[in-house]
Amino acid sequence: xxxxxxxxxxxxxxxxxxxxxxxxxxxxxxxxxxxxxxxxxxxxxxxxxxxxxxxxxxxxxxxxxxxxxxxxxxxxxxxxxxxxxxxxxxxxxxxxxxxxxxxxxxxxxxxxxxxxxxxxxxxxxxxxxxxxxxxxxxxxxxxxxxxxxxxxxxxxxxxxxxxxxxxxxxxxxxxxxxxxxxxxxxxxxxxxxxxxxxxxxxxxxxxxxxxxxxxxx
Amino acid sequence: xxxxxxxxxxxxxxxxxxxxxxxxxxxxxxxxxxxxxxxxxxxxxxxxxxxxxxxxxxxxxxxxxxxxxxxxxxxxxxxxxxxxxxxxxxxxxxxxxxxxxxxxxxxxxxxxxxxxxxxxxxxxxxxxxxxxxxxxxxxxxxxxxxxxxxxxxxxxxxxxxxxxxxxxxxxxxxxxxxxxxxxxxxxxxxxxxxxxxxxxxxxxxxxxxxxxxxxxx
DNA sequence: ATTTAAATTTAGACAAAACTAAAAATAATT
DNA sequence: AATTATTTTTAGTTTTGTCTAAATTTAAAT
Ligand SMILES: [Mn+2]
Ligand SMILES: [Mn+2]
Ligand SMILES: [Mn+2]
Ligand SMILES: [Mn+2]
Numbered sequence: 001x002x003x004x005x006x007x008x009x010x011x012x013x014x015x016x017x018x019x020x021x022x023x024x025x026x027x028x029x030x031x032x033x034x035x036x037x038x039x040x041x042x043x044x045x046x047x048x049x050x051x052x053x054x055x056x057x058x059x060x061x062x063x064x065x066x067x068x069x070x071x072x073x074x075x076x077x078x079x080x081x082x083x084x085x086x087x088x089x090x091x092x093x094x095x096x097x098x099x100x101x102x103x104x105x106x107x108x109x110x111x112x113x114x115x116x117x118x119x120x121x122x123x124x125x126x127x128x129x130x131x132x133x134x135x136x137x138x139x140x141x142x143x144x145x146x147x148x149x150x151x152x153x154x155x156x157x158x159x160x161x162x163x164x165x166x167x168x169x170x171x172x173x174x175x176x177x178x179x180x181x182x183x184x185x186x187x188x189x190x191x192x193x194x195x196x197x198x199x200x201x202x203x204x205x206x207x208x209x210x211x212x213x214x215x216x217x
Numbered sequence: 218x219x220x221x222x223x224x225x226x227x228x229x230x231x232x233x234x235x236x237x238x239x240x241x242x243x244x245x246x247x248x249x250x251x252x253x254x255x256x257x258x259x260x261x262x263x264x265x266x267x268x269x270x271x272x273x274x275x276x277x278x279x280x281x282x283x284x285x286x287x288x289x290x291x292x293x294x295x296x297x298x299x300x301x302x303x304x305x306x307x308x309x310x311x312x313x314x315x316x317x318x319x320x321x322x323x324x325x326x327x328x329x330x331x332x333x334x335x336x337x338x339x340x341x342x343x344x345x346x347x348x349x350x351x352x353x354x355x356x357x358x359x360x361x362x363x364x365x366x367x368x369x370x371x372x373x374x375x376x377x378x379x380x381x382x383x384x385x386x387x388x389x390x391x392x393x394x395x396x397x398x399x400x401x402x403x404x405x406x407x408x409x410x411x412x413x414x415x416x417x418x419x420x421x422x423x424x425x426x427x428x429x430x431x432x433x434x
Numbered sequence: 435a436t437t438t439a440a441a442t443t444t445a446g447a448c449a450a451a452a453c454t455a456a457a458a459a460t461a462a463t464t
Numbered sequence: 465a466a467t468t469a470t471t472t473t474t475a476g477t478t479t480t481g482t483c484t485a486a487a488t489t490t491a492a493a494t
Contacts, residue, residue, distance in 0.1 A: 005481065026442055039482055041443055046480090058442060058489060089331035099325045108316045114306035222451065243472055256452055258473055263450090275459060275472060 002052075004105050007074050009033065009043050010052060013063055014071035023060020072136035078104035079125035079132075080115050086126045087119060093126040094168035127168075128159025128178055128214060144217060146182065147192070147210035154183035157198075159214035167212060175201055182215060219269075221322050224291050226250065226260050227269060230280055231288035240277020289353035295321035296342035296349075297332050303343045304336060310343040311385035344385075345376025345395055345431060361434060363399065364409070364427035371400035374415075376431035384429060392418055399432060 002010075012032040016024045026044070030037045048055040052067035063071060081103040085091035091099075113134065116122075123139075124130055130138040143158050157180050160167065171177065176198055185202065186195040192207040219227075229249040233241045243261070247254045265272040269284035280288060298320040302308035308316075330351065333339075340356075341347055347355040360375050374397050377384065388394065393415055402419065403412040409424040 003480080027440090035481090036483065037442060038444080038484080042481075085328070088335055089328065091327070091331070095327070099323065099328055102323045102325075103320075106316065106319045108319075110308070110312070111302070111306065111316055114308070118305055220450080244470090252451090253453065254472060255454080255474080259451075 001107065002050075002070065005043065006047060006050075006052070007070070007105055009040075009047060010063070010067055010071040011074050011078075013053065013061060014068065014075065017063060023062050025060050029061070069136050072132045072138075074104050076132040076134075076136070077106070077112055079129060080112060080119065080122070082125045082127075083119050083122045083131070084115060087122075092168075092172070094165040094172070096126060097163060097165075124159075126178075127163050128157075141214075141216060143214040145211055146184075146194070146196075146213040146215050147207055149184045149215060149217075151184050151187050153217065154181060154197075155215040155217040156180070157182055157213060158216040160212055161214065162212040167209075170209070174203060174205075175199075176213070182213075218324065219267075219287065222260065223264060223267075223269070224287070224322055226264060227280065227284055227288040228291050228295075230270065230278060231285065231292070234280060240279050242277050246278070286353050289349045289355075291321050293349040293351075293353070294323070294329055296346060297329060297336065297339070299342045299344075300336050300339045300348070301332060304339075309385075309389070311382040311389070313343060314380060314382075341376075343395075344380050345374075358431075358433060360431040362428055363401075363411070363413075363430040363432050364424055366401045366432060366434075368401050368404050370434065371398060371414075372432040372434040373397070374399055374430060375433040377429055378431065379429040384426075387426070391420060391422075392416075393430070399430075 009029070012029060013024050016028055016032060026037045026040045029040045029044070033040065044053060044055050044061050047053040047061075047067065051064055052070060054062045054064055078100045081100045082093075082096040085096045085099060086093060116134075122131055130141065132138040141158060144155070145161070149155070157176065157178055159178070160171070176182075180198050183197040184194055185197050187193070188195075188204075192210070193204055194210050195202065195204050226246070229246060230241050233245055233249060243254045243257045246257045246261070250257065261270060261272050261278050264270045264278075264284065268281055269287060271279045271281055295317045298317045299310075299313040302313045302316060303310060333351075339348055347358065349355040358375060361372070362378070366372070374393065374395055376395070377388070393399075397415050400414040401411055402414050404410070405412075405421075409427070410421055411427050412419065412421050
């Protein structure tokens, strides 16, 4: 149907457009895709010809309905494969991303519907991100960044914003994991760092950490 | 490491060189790869530059030791994925090939070693073909084509030569499956067709069938 | 309102992997 | 041995996705 490159662009546009209502800029896409702006312009034109995006020169790019659907299909596959790798193949959550980046492009409806069934229809991937169903629907959880909580508030860790291997390994080392209860014990005004209670442990974490952890109150 | 196309060529050369000790001809490779002879020449030169094959103009192509190793790695992945699809995702043996053709190119050592473990180190794929281990070693079963058996001889069905969906569906329809015992009851001299007893069933099969079934006596 | 800076697009080139058409080498026939 | 047929290679294009360098447009700063 679509090339590897086209699929990756659609996914990147999807992720970038979440942050604002404006069109996705050429430079932002180039950064996300690790390529040059000129290459982005070329590809965006092609996607526009295929009616996957809406694009006007210098105005940024928007996903069309069919582009959005295609992006969600790839995201669904990516996240299902991540679940498979963690649940069945003993991968840890910091190891799955690159492999899922490849697996998400395998073309087979049956493969993905059977995988979904095999995994017992998971609702979230190992990083807490929602898995769209076959129709592209998914529930957006009402979650808050840990950095937005005040002293005394508590909730459950339901997701991470930064999914880099480095950050995830830091969390592992400090026994910070999905599903655990976190309470803000104190916040330092100077640098915004927090003292948090996470189950039996109590530790101080920087804003780089608190701004990348999602809490459900 | 290697491109999709390079990997597919190596695999094709591996499969073609099994049949004879001579080099694999350009035309044979073109046929196998569903492409033109001129494209094959180009690619073979590239593989030769990378020391994956030994190639002299007009003399056919041979896999080098490193080319052979690479081919076996891909075949290992292909067959492990086929087992996964059949054993875990309810695919039938005639549905797995195309998907495995894509999955075999996913690059991750851990993925494949964990998949191997998850499947409990299978020795053969759903078509009876041996699965090389991580070192590329595998046992070649001593098997005979059903067409080479004589009346009265019997053995176990251990593999199929033709793995096309059409042939496999024919076998399913007639309850001919891996592991079953087959006995040759009679052979028609005119067209070579055989009357075979397979467990409870008795049926007549053509040479197109008998020449594509492997038996272990 | 100009000027300067930043973002974006165009023009031209390149590598990978394919193709067609023509040339060259090898194999098969007379 | 000479001719013909087949196989294989070369030469020249094409497509996809990328790049650099230059031109253009938009945004920011005097
Ligand atoms: Mn991921
Ligand atoms: Mn994820
Ligand atoms: Mn196969
Ligand atoms: Mn097989």
